[in-house]
Amino acid sequence: MGKGTVLVTGGAGYIGSHTVRVLARSGFSPVVFDNLSSGWRQALAPDVPLVVADLSDRAALRQAITQHRPQAVIHFAAFIEAGESMREPARFWDNNVRNTWNLLEELRAADVRRIVFSSSAGVYGQPDVVPIAEDAPQHPVNTYGLTKHIVEAMLGDYDRAYGLRSIALRYFNACGADPAGDIGEAHPAKTHLVELTMLAALGLRPEIGVFGTDYPTPDGTAVRDYVHVLDLARAHVLALTALEQGAATTAYNVGLGRGFSVQQVIEAVERVAGRPVPRRLAQRREGDPAELVADARRIQQELGWQAEFTDLDAILATAWRWHSGHPAGFAGAGWERELA
Numbered sequence: 001m002g003k004g005t006v007l008v009t010g011g012a013g014y015i016g017s018h019t020v021r022v023l024a025r026s027g028f029s030p031v032v033f034d035n036l037s038s039g040w041r042q043a044l045a046p047d048v049p050l051v052v053a054d055l056s057d058r059a060a061l062r063q064a065i066t067q068h069r070p071q072a073v074i075h076f077a078a079f080i081e082a083g084e085s086m087r088e089p090a091r092f093w094d095n096n097v098r099n100t101w102n103l104l105e106e107l108r109a110a111d112v113r114r115i116v117f118s119s120s121a122g123v124y125g126q127p128d129v130v131p132i133a134e135d136a137p138q139h140p141v142n143t144y145g146l147t148k149h150i151v152e153a154m155l156g157d158y159d160r161a162y163g164l165r166s167i168a169l170r171y172f173n174a175c176g177a178d179p180a181g182d183i184g185e186a187h188p189a190k191t192h193l194v195e196l197t198m199l200a201a202l203g204l205r206p207e208i209g210v211f212g213t214d215y216p217t218p219d220g221t222a223v224r225d226y227v228h229v230l231d232l233a234r235a236h237v238l239a240l241t242a243l244e245q246g247a248a249t250t251a252y253n254v255g256l257g258r259g260f261s262v263q264q265v266i267e268a269v270e271r272v273a274g275r276p277v278p279r280r281l282a283q284r285r286e287g288d289p290a291e292l293v294a295d296a297r298r299i300q301q302e303l304g305w306q307a308e309f310t311d312l313d314a315i316l317a318t319a320w321r322w323h324s325g326h327p328a329g330f331a332g333a334g335w336e337r338e339l340a
């Protein structure tokens with residue numbers, strides 16, 4: 001027996017496509033709604049329904065909901081780059097807030113009452129205490145984090161007034177790829193450390209920039225919490241199931257609860273790739289905290305989530321399989337045959 005249809009906005013993107021795969025394996029029927037602005041049709045199995053449309057298009061949203069009658073939604077679609085959000089805040093208010101509002105209004109009209117939302121560690125800004133628990137103060141330091149914070153507030157209102165229950169998952173740094181090696185990170189704008197370091201290891205970039213070597217961390221470089229994308233995907237399935245069983249609206253951190261420095265990540269990439277990665281040491285970037293590590297005990301205790309990938313080299317080995325097999329990402333050779 002199937003577990004029902006789930007509308008997945010942004011399901012052709014990096015985290016979305018892995019989650020779609022895990023949903024299907026878990027017995028759900030995912031339907032993807034994506035404008036393919038940074039996602040890839042090739043990241044989805046041919047039997048996954050894909051609606052290519054923009055969340056600003058209310059009629060397209062209504063049509064997708066009427067046609068597929070989802071019991072729940074997972075909402076990944078958003079702009080994701082913090083630096084860009086400071087240069088072009090209007091685009092972020094539009095896509096991350098206004099378009100989410102469109103979605104919530106269409107869900108309200110169609111009486112869909114469950115949603116899992118991609119939030120971010122960016123809601124916390126510069127933490128006073130690390131590891132960061134869910135009740136830590138939220139002072140986002142960029143417009144991206146602020147848009148996630150605002151959407152969480154909107155979700156609170158939509159539950160209180162309209163009965164739309166939600167779980168916001170505050171991801172720390174997503175990384176890795178399905179060990180099958182056929183899908184992985186392929187962001188058109190490259191800003192993530194792991195993807196950039198892999199491309200440098202492949203010789204497709206001259207070097208990797210290390211921003212800040214004088215942080216109060218053991219080796220002076222910034223420390224982040226790297227969580228495998230399949231572990232994130234499983235958190236969504238658990239969240240959906242909890243909502244199904246009546247869970248109240250809440251937010252959870254999703255991270256390993258352990259930090260690795262930029263230097264450690266680069267050294268681990270060198271080990272899994274078996275080749276050196278040239279580094280360029282640079283100044284700290286404004287707003288980059290020294291250390292962001294999740295206190296992820298609540299999702300473990302309340303949803304039974306456990307990371308299966310806990311070893312940094314093992315996590316990065318899955319990413320290396322993807323990048324070394326598809327150096328040009330989904331745009332590279334090899335896909336034409338499968339698309340034909």
Ligand SMILES: NC(=O)c1ccc[n+]([C@@H]2O[C@H](COP(=O)([O-])OP(=O)(O)OC[C@H]3O[C@@H](n4cnc5c(N)ncnc54)[C@H](O)[C@@H]3O)[C@@H](O)[C@H]2O)c1
Pocket residue numbers: 009010011012013014015016033034035036037038039040053054055056075076077078079080095099118119120121170171172173174175187
């Ligand atoms: N990657 C991370 O480390 C990370 C960390 C914290 C939070 N998040 C959040 O997770 C979510 C997914 O991130 P990702 O890394 O998979 O990014 P991604 O860019 O790969 O995926 C986003 C997807 O949404 C689609 N999309 C964007 N705007 C749309 C619109 N208006 N209409 C329809 N589709 C639209 C894109 O085409 C893309 O497929 C985002 O909400 C992001 O803010 C990501």
